[in-house]
Structure formats: C-alpha cells, structure tokens
Amino acid sequence: MKKTTPLNQALYRILRPLARLLLRNGIPYGEFSELVKRAYVEAALKDFDDGRRKPSDSRAAVMTGLTRKEVKRQREFLAGQTLESGAALHANRASRVVSGWVHDAAFQAKGGEPAMLSFDGKLSFSDLVKRYSGDMPPRAVLDELLRVGVVSVDAESGQLVLQQRAYVPTGDSEEMLQIFGDDVSDLIATIDHNLVRDESGQPPLFQRTLTYNNIPPEVMERWRTHAAAQSQALLERLDQWLGPHDRDIARQGPDGEPVDSVRTGVSIFYFEERTDKAEPQP
Template sequence: MNKANPLHQALSRILRPLARLLLRNGIPYGEFAELLKRAYVEAALEDFPDGRRRPTDSRAAVMTGLTRKEVKRQREILTGEDAGARDVLHTNRASRVVSGWVHDAVFQARDGEPAMLAFDGPGSFSELVKRYSGDMPPRAVLDELLRVGVVSVDAESGGLVLKQRAYVPAGDSAEMLQIFGEDVSDLIATIDHNLVSDESGQGPLFQRTLTYDNIPPEVMESWRKHAAAQSQVLLEQLDTWLGPHDRDISGQQPGSVSGDSVRTGVSIFFFEEPSGRVR
C-alpha cells in the first residue's frame, strides 16, 4: 500500500478504531471481508449509474475487482435482505417515544414542557408508546428508559418524569450499534458529498470540527462537562425548531403536496486521546 496516498492514510485512521470495535464484538476478519464485498457491490450497482442504463454485474465486477460470479452472489443476498432483514427504522423506537413526549402537545404540560405522565389512561405513557412506537409493549419501553436514566418515577405521585430529551443506549447493545452504524455512515456520506460538491454542482453540507492538541490534563474534566452541557443546549435548540416539522408530530402524510419525506439532522460528538497517538 502506498503510504503517501492521502486516501490510504485516511482509511488507516478510520479502520483502526473500527477493527477495535469489531474484535471486541467477536467479528473476525473473514466476516468483515464478506460484508465489505457486499458494500462494494451495492455501491457499484446503486451509486454509479451509467446514464439511464441499469447497472450490470459485469460493470460492477470491473469497478470492484470481484468476479461476476461473486457480484451475482452478493447481489442476490442484497435482494433477499431488501425483502426482509434490512427493513428497519432509521430511528430507534425508544427515541421516537422521547421525541413525541417532547413535541406532542397531548403529552406536554401547560408551559409546553414534557408533562409528568401516568402509566395508563388518557394522555398516559402507554398512549404515548402506542402512538410513537407501534406494537412495542409500554412496560418494555419504560424499563429501557428507566435503565438508561432518561425517565424517573416521581416518589410522591408515582408519575413518570422525562429527565433527558434524548435516548442514548449504553454499551455495545443492539441499539447502540445501530446508532454507531447510522452516525458513522452519516458522517462519511457528508464528507463524500463535500469532496465532490464542486463537480456535482451541489453546495457543501455543514461540516466543522474544533480541535486542539496541547491541552493540559487537569483541564479535561471541566472541558468534558462544559462541552457536553453546551452541546446539549444546541441540540435542544435545533430540536425545538425541527421537531414540530416531523410528520409523525405534525400529522402530515408522506407523499403529500410537499413531496416525499427527508431524513436530516445534526450530529455532535466529543473526542479525546493522548496527543500524538497513532490510531
């Protein structure tokens, strides 16, 4: 591998933490390589159209370096996944419940803040779950929100209190790994869009990072708390603006006069490591 290639250098930085996560979760190289083949085939077939012609296995084989037989095999797997296993919501159901609690007037107090909810009855937590989480049992959703500290139980009334305006699961749970896939995918897609925005005629998307590499360690605890607090304030301000436009909140139906739905958002993440460390 040519170490002077900027893309190779960037990939090395990306793949090291990815390999660490894969090894921690018991994913060997062969399994990752199989998934990588599938991603190459999917990108070749879906993201690089040749004019108006449907992409062929032969063209995908030329682009990816895989054999036509392997491209066909991966395409058939992808077709099967599209019919079932890959049909998942972008947004975790528990997160949708929290969003509904924050934005839906039915579940707000008079001051517009999320109300304390009873578990059952009109305007209750159970009704909230039914509206925003489909067929999930309300008790299961509540147990999860209690587990991660998003909800607490009022000691006097027994009512349910929303403590945080965002649901973030802990550890390498299925929900956290789903967020990992979405967040990293979104970041790479934004960077890719910006790399070719001049050629495509589309404007760049917002992408900024604040970085310093000579911060004394005694500052870090205060910095972590300050960064988290200010980031939370910004995200809540953005959520206040954007949330009411979500069709699940507004009641507007997909495919209406305004067109098909769009998935959009802003991600903020904190990082720290010893200065000069090679990932």
C-alpha cells in the same frame, strides 16, 4: 510498492479504531472482508448508474475488482436482506416516543414542557407509546427508558418524568452499535458530498471540527463537562426548531400514501486521545 495516497492515510485512520471495535466484539477479518465485498457491490450497483439503467454485474465486477460470480452472490444476498433490523427498529421507536413526548402538545404541560404522565389512562405513557411506537408494548418501552435514565418515576405521585430529551442506549448493545453505524455512515456521506459537490453543483453540507492538541490533563474533566452541557443545549435548540416539522409529530401527510421526505439532522461527538507515547486507556 504502491504509493500511499492521502485517501489511503485517511482510510487507515478510520480503520484503526474500527478494527479495535470489531476485535472487541469478536468479528474476525474474514467476516469483515465479506461485509466489505457486499458494500462495494451495493455501491457499484446503486450509486454509479448512468441515469438510464442500473450497472450490470459485469460493470460492477470491473469497478469493484470482484468476479462476476462474486458480484452475483453478493447482489442476491442484498436482495434478500430486510431494510431494518430488530435492534434498529427498537431504537428508532424508543427515540420516537421521546420525541413525541417533547413536541406533541397533547403530552405537554401548560408551559410547553413535557408533562408528567401516568402509565395508563387518557393521554398517558401508554397512549404516547401507541401513538409513536406502533405495536411496541408500553411496559417494554418504559423498562428500557428507565434503564438508560431517560425516564424516572416521581416518588410522590408515581407518575413518569422525562429526564432527558434524547434516547441514547448504553454499552455495546445492539441499539448502540446501530447508532454507531448510522453516525459514521452519515459523517462519511457528508464528507463525500463535500468532496464532489463541485461536480454535482450542490451546495456544501455543514462540516466543522474544533481541535486542539496540547491541552493540559488537569483541564480535561472540566472540559468534558462543559462540552457535554453545551452540545446537549445546542441539540435541544435545534430539536425545538426541526422536531415540529416532522410529519409523525405534526400528524401531517396523507395516511397510507407515499410522500417525498428527507432524513436530516446534526451530529455532535466528543473525542480525546493522548498525544504522548503512553497508550490511551480503553
């Protein structure tokens, strides 16, 4: 029997909650296995070139342990995939609308806070959506932002009020699952970068976790509230610094011409689990 390595142990801890999510959403092992093959092939072909040429199917087969036929099948599938799903596009556009409302001076009140907006007219919510969400119907965007509580309607004026500075879908919706994929992928990429940074010569990326394992249950309600409030405040301060540098908001960069860009950010997530023998509540 193969000896369990620290990486095996870490991988199992990742897969355990992932298996729970997959089973809850009706994804059987065979479908997950197919996705794992695809991810192995894509990583072998894209992340392990020698700087001169891309790895061949034969080399990818050796690296992944798959047959050349299977590598070819997965490569052809990947070549036909679209870069962004409809759910991802919807979530990204809704987020951009909220970000534009927060940072674009045209949609701010005198004090620099997001202004109350009419649905139609000059510098209205419809204008905001047109500027930051392309061809998405303003009514569809508004209905979604109202649904998740990001926007409300002022009872006296009937104008739209931004209640939260971030769009976060709810439940196991397609958009929420897209965020799940982005967040976990970003975390693993950061850890991988920090594990190999000595070889690459690049500086480490910030990665910290605050953890205690003997907290009384009666403290938890206050802790959840405090952690959420402090985390939201920190993210809003970081957003105030970084948001105005985004080309979509600053309206910078030549239209229609490719320019170098970097995707960057900071993720904060809260966690808790029982440390006794009782099963945690779902």
